[in-house]
Amino acid sequence: MSYVSIDRPVDGVAVLTLDRPERMNAMSFDVMVPVRDQLVALGHDNSVRAIVITGAGRAFCAGADQESAGRPPHTEGLARPGYALRSLDLLEDVIGTIRRLHQPVIAAVNGAAIGGGLCLALACEIRIASPAAYFRAAGINNGLTASELGLSYLLPRAVGSSHAADLMFTGRDLMAEEAARIGLVSRLADPVLEEAIAIGARIAELSQPGIELTKKSLHAGTAAGSMESYMPVEGIGQLYLRLLTDNFEEATRARKEGRPARFRDDLPR
Numbered sequence: 001m002s003y004v005s006i007d008r009p010v011d012g013v014a015v016l017t018l019d020r021p022e023r024m025n026a027m028s029f030d031v032m033v034p035v036r037d038q039l040v041a042l043g044h045d046n047s048v049r050a051i052v053i054t055g056a057g058r059a060f061c062a063g064a065d066q067e068s069a070g071r072p073p074h075t076e077g078l079a080r081p082g083y084a085l086r087s088l089d090l091l092e093d094v095i096g097t098i099r100r101l102h103q104p105v106i107a108a109v110n111g112a113a114i115g116g117g118l119c120l121a122l123a124c125e126i127r128i129a130s131p132a133a134y135f136r137a138a139g140i141n142n143g144l145t146a147s148e149l150g151l152s153y154l155l156p157r158a159v160g161s162s163h164a165a166d167l168m169f170t171g172r173d174l175m176a177e178e179a180a181r182i183g184l185v186s187r188l189a190d191p192v193l194e195e196a197i198a199i200g201a202r203i204a205e206l207s208q209p210g211i212e213l214t215k216k217s218l219h220a221g222t223a224a225g226s227m228e229s230y231m232p233v234e235g236i237g238q239l240y241l242r243l244l245t246d247n248f249e250e251a252t253r254a255r256k257e258g259r260p261a262r263f264r265d266d267l268p269r
């Protein structure tokens with residue numbers, strides 16, 4: 001039984017669906033090990049230029065699996081704190097994998113995104129939501145800390161420290177419209193998956209190294225100590241593509257000729 005499916009609805013775009021709707025796509029080992037492995041495999045597939053993550057059924061992802069009976073696989077001989085840590089390691093690995101992929105990842109949030117599900121959405125570079133979606137920093141409701149899987153790093157950067165604190169201290173539900181208003185998601189769309197695939201298709205048309213370097217600099221720039229120290233790094237990326245591809249000249253020609261640019265990323269000078 002596989003709880004993850006991969007589709008290729010259009011050239012260059014892969015859709016990974018968490019597919020355990022009866023458990024609201026909660027993050028059990030048997031869901032998240034294949035999620036991690038499939039993401040790594042998509043990362044090595046050069047025909048995939050953008051990845052969409054969504055959930056089957058009513059939820060995007062209900063966070064940590066609260067119903068798994070017994071011991072997760074590969075944890076024989078470990079006491080409970082030991083296998084709880086292994087479970088966290090796996091989820092952190094998924095979040096880190098998304099950030100390390102060279103392709104942009106788009107969260108198509110179709111319903112509840114709770115606890116780790118919120119973190120999964122936040123790890124994606126682009127988040128869009130269905131009007132039915134809602135979000136909850138649920139760790140605090142479960143007697144734990146709301147800080148998990150990068151939330152205290154990612155959420156304030158997405159919505160600002162005041163909104164992040166409001167959500168993390170109260171564990172309240174953030175409905176789709178408010179999520180769009182405070183910038184947690186960039187668009188609301190119905191059907192959300194169709195819109196996410198269209199965004200992926202647009203990305204797939206563009207220069208691949210340009211997109212890859214943009215992803216790297218988006219993350220490095222967010223973490224940089226100062227704009228002045230970071231601008232030269234951005235500049236090196238620009239120069240690298242300017243010197244190694246013909247894309248800038250092609251974009252200029254295309255603009256003058258009133259046609260879409262045809263980027264070729266395989267032109268060594």
Ligand SMILES: C/C=C/C(=O)SCCNC(=O)CCNC(=O)[C@H](O)C(C)(C)COP(=O)(O)OP(=O)(O)OC[C@H]1O[C@@H](n2cnc3c(N)ncnc32)[C@H](O)[C@@H]1OP(=O)(O)O
Nearest residue numbers: 022023024026062063064065066067114115116138139148
């Ligand atoms: C490191 C990471 C930490 C974390 O992620 S902490 C956060 C852990 N997650 C949660 O606290 C969420 C708990 N779940 C809920 O609050 C609600 O559920 C939802 C908001 C997700 C959905 O509510 P509704 O639409 O009313 O559906 P329903 O009847 O509660 O759930 C449908 C079925 O899904 C199962 N389910 C829901 N969440 C989880 C989960 N996290 N782990 C395992 N199963 C879950 C339920 O039990 C139920 O199943 P059945 O129909 O057999 O009663």
